[in-house]
Amino acid sequence: MNDEKITLRLPKSFIRQLDFLVKIEDFSSRSEAIRTAVRDMLYHRIDMVMEKIEKKVEANQKMMELEAIEEQYLKFLKK
Numbered sequence: 001m002n003d004e005k006i007t008l009r010l011p012k013s014f015i016r017q018l019d020f021l022v023k024i025e026d027f028s029s030r031s032e033a034i035r036t037a038v039r040d041m042l043y044h045r046i047d048m049v050m051e052k053i054e055k056k057v058e059a060n061q062k063m064m065e066l067e068a069i070e071e072q073y074l075k076f077l078k079k
Helices: 012-023 030-078
Strands: none
Touching: 012 030
8 A cells, every 4th residue: 555644633623523433433443534534525626626627728718719709800890
């Protein structure tokens, strides 16, 4: 496994909630609960960021199309 150890500071209320989930055997350890939370957050954020990038690309493409139409229109007016 290619794991890396990190130090993490969390509010005591988060720790109490993590410990509760471990105590009721929803997770085998705090580490497993935190890994799951980070993984789920990353999947969600990656999807969100990809959607945002796609929208920016679409907007940029539309802007380029509008600029091309504007240029053609201005050429037409000069004739």
